[in-house]
Amino acid sequence: xxxxxxxxxxxxxxxxxxxxxxxxxxxxxxxxxxxxxxxxxxxxxxxxxxxxxxxxxxxxxxxxxxxxxxxxxxxxxxxxxxxxxxxxxxxxxxxxxxxxxxxxxxxxxxxxxxxxxxxxxxxxxxxxxxxxxxxxxxxxxxxxxxxxxxxxxxxxxxxxxxxxxxxxxxxxxxxxxxxxxxxxxxxxxxxxxxxxxxxxxxxxxxxxxxxxxxxxxxxxxxxxxxxxxxxxxxxxxxxxxxxxxxxxxxxxxxxxxxxxxxxxxxxxxxxxxxxxxxxxxxxxxxxxxxxxxxxxxxxxxxxxxxxxxxxxxxxxxxxxxxxxxxxxxxxxx
Amino acid sequence: xxxxxxxxxxxxxxxxxxxxxxxxxxxxxxxxxxxxxxxxxxxxxxxxxxxxxxxxxxxxxxxxxxxxxxxxxxxxxxxxxxxxxxxxxxxxxxxxxxxxxxxxxxxxxxxxxxxxxxxxxxxxxxxxxxxxxxxxxxxxxxxxxxxxxxxxxxxxxxxxxxxxxxxxxxxxxxxxxxxxxxxxxxxxxxxxxxxxxxxxxxxxxxxxxxxxxxxxxxxxxxxxxxxxxxxxxxxxxxxxxxxxxxxxxxxxxxxxxxxxxxxxxxxxxxxxxxxxxxxxxxxxxxxxxxxxxxxxxxxxxxxxxxxxxxxxxxxxxxxxxxxxxxxxxxxxxxxxxxxxxxxxxxxxxxxxxxxxxxxxxxxxxxxxxxxxxxxxxxxxxxxxxxxxxxxxxxxxxxxxxxxxxxxxxxxxxxxxxxxxxxxxxxxxxxxxxxxxxxxxxxxxxxxxxxxxxxxxxxxxxxxxxxxxxxxxxxxxxxxxxxxxxxxxxxxxxxxxxx
Numbered sequence: 001x002x003x004x005x006x007x008x009x010x011x012x013x014x015x016x017x018x019x020x021x022x023x024x025x026x027x028x029x030x031x032x033x034x035x036x037x038x039x040x041x042x043x044x045x046x047x048x049x050x051x052x053x054x055x056x057x058x059x060x061x062x063x064x065x066x067x068x069x070x071x072x073x074x075x076x077x078x079x080x081x082x083x084x085x086x087x088x089x090x091x092x093x094x095x096x097x098x099x100x101x102x103x104x105x106x107x108x109x110x111x112x113x114x115x116x117x118x119x120x121x122x123x124x125x126x127x128x129x130x131x132x133x134x135x136x137x138x139x140x141x142x143x144x145x146x147x148x149x150x151x152x153x154x155x156x157x158x159x160x161x162x163x164x165x166x167x168x169x170x171x172x173x174x175x176x177x178x179x180x181x182x183x184x185x186x187x188x189x190x191x192x193x194x195x196x197x198x199x200x201x202x203x204x205x206x207x208x209x210x211x212x213x214x215x216x217x218x219x220x221x222x223x224x225x226x227x228x229x230x231x232x233x234x235x236x237x238x239x240x241x242x243x244x245x246x247x248x249x250x251x252x253x254x255x256x257x258x259x260x261x262x263x264x265x266x267x268x269x270x271x272x273x274x275x276x277x278x279x280x281x282x283x284x285x286x287x288x289x290x291x292x293x294x295x296x297x298x299x300x301x302x303x304x305x306x307x308x309x310x311x312x313x314x315x316x317x318x319x320x321x322x323x324x325x326x327x328x329x330x331x332x333x
Numbered sequence: 334x335x336x337x338x339x340x341x342x343x344x345x346x347x348x349x350x351x352x353x354x355x356x357x358x359x360x361x362x363x364x365x366x367x368x369x370x371x372x373x374x375x376x377x378x379x380x381x382x383x384x385x386x387x388x389x390x391x392x393x394x395x396x397x398x399x400x401x402x403x404x405x406x407x408x409x410x411x412x413x414x415x416x417x418x419x420x421x422x423x424x425x426x427x428x429x430x431x432x433x434x435x436x437x438x439x440x441x442x443x444x445x446x447x448x449x450x451x452x453x454x455x456x457x458x459x460x461x462x463x464x465x466x467x468x469x470x471x472x473x474x475x476x477x478x479x480x481x482x483x484x485x486x487x488x489x490x491x492x493x494x495x496x497x498x499x500x501x502x503x504x505x506x507x508x509x510x511x512x513x514x515x516x517x518x519x520x521x522x523x524x525x526x527x528x529x530x531x532x533x534x535x536x537x538x539x540x541x542x543x544x545x546x547x548x549x550x551x552x553x554x555x556x557x558x559x560x561x562x563x564x565x566x567x568x569x570x571x572x573x574x575x576x577x578x579x580x581x582x583x584x585x586x587x588x589x590x591x592x593x594x595x596x597x598x599x600x601x602x603x604x605x606x607x608x609x610x611x612x613x614x615x616x617x618x619x620x621x622x623x624x625x626x627x628x629x630x631x632x633x634x635x636x637x638x639x640x641x642x643x644x645x646x647x648x649x650x651x652x653x654x655x656x657x658x659x660x661x662x663x664x665x666x667x668x669x670x671x672x673x674x675x676x677x678x679x680x681x682x683x684x685x686x687x688x689x690x691x692x693x694x695x696x697x698x699x700x701x702x703x704x705x706x707x708x709x710x711x712x713x714x715x716x717x718x719x720x721x722x723x724x725x726x727x728x729x730x731x732x733x734x735x736x737x738x739x740x741x742x743x744x745x746x747x748x749x750x751x752x753x754x755x756x757x758x759x760x761x762x763x764x765x766x767x768x769x770x771x772x773x774x775x776x777x778x779x780x781x782x783x784x785x786x787x788x789x790x791x792x793x794x795x796x797x798x799x800x801x802x803x804x805x806x807x808x809x810x811x812x813x814x815x816x817x818x819x820x821x822x823x824x825x826x827x828x829x830x831x
Contacts, residue, residue, distance in 0.1 A: 195451065198449055201440070204429070204431060209430070213429075216427065217444050
C-alpha cells in the first residue's frame with residue numbers, strides 16, 4: 001500500500017510541478033538570498049490572483065470535456081464596459097456593485113458561448129475562438145478603445161484595501177490585498193461545486209463520457225450551460241480585479257493571456273480530453289507560471305526566455321506523465 | 334385475452350415498427366417473466382435492437398401494446414422504462430472511466446432521487462450493497478479506467494441493481510470476456526435470477542449463455558421465427574433459425590502434407606510475455622493459436638508482425654530472417670496483420686472503404702508523379718465484389734458498415750498487398766453468425782491459394798472450423814499442439830481451462 005502510494009505520487013503531475021517549483025525557489029535563493037522573502041512572496045501572490053481565477057475557470061471547462069479560449073476577451077469586455085458604465089451612470093457606486101455588474105456581464109457573455117455549444121451543438125474550440133474575436137472586436141468598435149486611468153473612486157479604493165501590510169526588518173514594504181481573498185473564495189466555491197454537488201459530479205461524468213452521461217439521464221445541456229456561464233462570471237470577476245489592481249481600464253490588456261492560463265491548468269494535470277483536473281494541480285500550475293513570468297530574471301535567465309521556459313515546462317510537465325503511462329501500457333501488453 | 338400469469342413482468346403484443354417505408358418489426362409478441370433469463374437472438378438487422386429500443390423507450394412502436402405488471406401502455410419513454418426497473422447494459426458498458434467504481438454504481442440512483450448535493454458515504458454504501466448482492470469484491474475507490482474489462486461489466490450490472498432493476502438487458506455480454514470470465518458471469522446471472530430479476534441477453538454469440546436461459550426468442554428480418562424453452566435449442570439450431578440456412582461447421586482438412594515451410598519461428602521470447610516459441614507454418618496451412626487472456630497469445634501475434642519487439646529468437650520467411658520489432662519490415666517481407674480491435678487499431682472508421690483499402694499502398698497506384706484514381710477505384714470495387722462486402726458504394730464510411738463487413742474491409746487492405754503470411758487476431762470478434770461463416774470461408778479460400786494463415790482466437794468452434802493445427806499457449810509457453818480433426822470443443826475447453 002505504501003509503495004503504491006509513493007508510486008502514484010511520483011507519476012502525478014502535481015508532484016512533478018511541486019518539485020519543479022521547489023527546485024526553482026532553491027535556485028533563486030541560491031543566486032539571490034533576498035529572493036525568499038515576505039516581499040517576493042506577497043508580490044507573487046498578488047500576481048497570481050487574476051491568472052488564478054481564470055485558471056480555475058479554464059479548468060472547469062476542461063473537466064467538462066470542452067475548451068474555452070474566449071475567457072480573456074470576456075474578462076476585458078466585462079471590465080472595460082463596467083468601468084465605462086459606472087463612470088457614465090453613477091461614478092460613486094460602491095465597489096461590490098461594480099464587481100457584481102462585471103460578473104453579470106461576464107455571465108451573459110458566457111451564456112452566449114453556452115448557447116452555441118449547448119443549443120447549436122458546435123465544437124467548443126471553434127465557438128470560443130469565434131467569440132474571442134467577436135467580443136474583443138465588439139468592445140473596441142462600439143464601447144471604446146481608449147485607456148481609462150481615471151477609474152471610479154471605489155475601484156481605486158478596492159485596490160488599496162489590504163488584509164495586512166508592513167515593513168520587513170530589511171526595510172522593504174509588503175502587502176496582501178483583499179483581492180487575494182477573491183481567489184480564495186473562488187477556489188472554495190469551485191471546490192464545493194465540483195466535489196460536493198451532483199452538478200459538479202455530472203460535469204466530471206460528462207467529461208468522462210458524454211454519451212454515457214446522456215444514457216443514465218444526466219441533464220447534460222443544463223450542466224454544460226452552467227459551466228460556460230460560470231466561466232463567464234469568473235472571467236468578469238478576474239477582469240474587474242485586473243482593472244482595479246492595475247488602476248487602469250485598458251481594453252487591450254488580458255487578451256493573449258489565455259494560452260498561459262490553459263498551460264497552467266494542463267501543467268496541473270487536467271487533460272484536454274476531459275474528465276480530469278484538480279484544484280491543487282491547477283493552483284500549482286498557476287504558481288509555476290507566475291514564478292517563471294516574474295522571477296526568471298532572479299536566476300539569471302533573461303526575461304525574453306520566459307516563453308521558451310514555459311514551453312519546455314509544458315512539454316516536460318505533460319509529456320513525462322504521458323510517456324510514463326505509455327511505458328506502463330507497453331509493459332503490461 | 335390469455336390468462337395472466339402472476340410472474341409476468343412485461344408483455345409486448347403485436348409490436349410493429351416502421352422506419353419510413355421499411356418494416357423493422359412486424360407483429361412481434363415478446364414476454365418477460367420475473368426471474369427468468371431469455372436469449373434474444375438474431376443477426377444484425379434482424380430487428381432485435383429495435384425491439385430493445387422500444388422496450389427501453391428510446392423508440393416508439395408504430396403498432397402494438399406493452400403491458401407492464403398488467404398495466405397497458407401504447408409506448409414508453411426512457412424515464413418510465415427506468416422507473417419500472419428496466420436497465421440496459423450496453424456493449425461498451427457506458428461507464429465513466431474517470432470516476433470511481435462507487436460513483437459509477439451509485440450515480441444513476443442519486444439522479445433518480447433528485448439529489449442536489451453529492452454524498453460520498455451514501456455513494457459508497459449504495460455501491461457496496463450492490464456489490465454484495467452479486468457477491469463480488471471490487472475496490473470501491475479504484476478509478477474504472479484501471480479495472481479489467483470483466484469487472485467493468487460487473488460494475489455496469491451493479492449500477493442496474495442499485496437503481497432497483499427488475500429486468501437487466503445485456504447487449505453482447507460475452508464479446509469482451511474470456512472463457513473463465515464468462516463462467517463467472519453466468520454464476521452471477523443465476524444469482525440475479527434467484528432474486529427475481531429477469532435477464533435478457535441480446536447476442537449473436539449465444540451458445541455460451543444458453544445454459545442459464547429458460548427461453549429462446551429468435552428474430553429474423555423483423556419477425557419472430559422461433560421461440561420456446563432453451564432446452565429445445567442448441568448452437569446449430571440457433572444458427573439455422575438466425576440465418577435461415579444451414580451452416581456446417583466441419584469441413585475436410587486442407588491437404589498440406591506436401592507443402593513447403595513458409596514461416597519458421599525459432600526460440601522467440603520476450604521477458605514477461607512469452608518464451609521458447611518454436612513453430613513452423615506451411616504454405617496453405619491455417620494454424621490456430623489459443624490460450625486464456627494473459628497466456629501471451631496477443632503479444633505473440635503482435636510480435637509476428639513486429640508490433641511487439643521480442644528479446645531473442647528469430648522469425649524467418651522462406652528461409653530469410655525478418656527484422657524483429659519492425660512492422661514495416663514485416664510488411665515488406667509479406668506478413669499481414671489484422672488486429673483484434675479493428676475499431677481502434679485496424680481501420681480508419683470515418684474514412685471511406687476505398688481509402689481504407691488503399692492506405693499504405695499509394696506507391697502501387699502511381700502514374701507519373703500522380704495518383705491513378707481509376708486504378709484505386711478498380712481495386713476497391715474488385716475487393717468489394719470478391720469479399721462480398723455489403724456497402725452502398727466504395728465511398729461509404731467504414732463506420733456505417735456492420736461488424737462483419739468492417740472486418741472484410743480490414744482483410745481487403747491486407748489482401749491487396751498480396752501477403753504470403755496473414756496473422757488474424759480474433760477474426761470474427763463482434764461479427765454475426767452469417768458473416769462469421771463467410772469469413773471462415775474466405776480464410777479457407779485464402780489458404781487454398783497458398784497463403785499461410787495464423788488465427789489467434791479463444792473462440793473454440795472458430796478454431797476447430799478453420800484450423801488444421803492449434804497451438805495452446807499457457808503462461809507464455811506453447812503448452813501443447815492439438816490437431817483440430819482429432820479433438821472437439823469440450824476437450825479443447827478443458828485444455829484451455831486447465
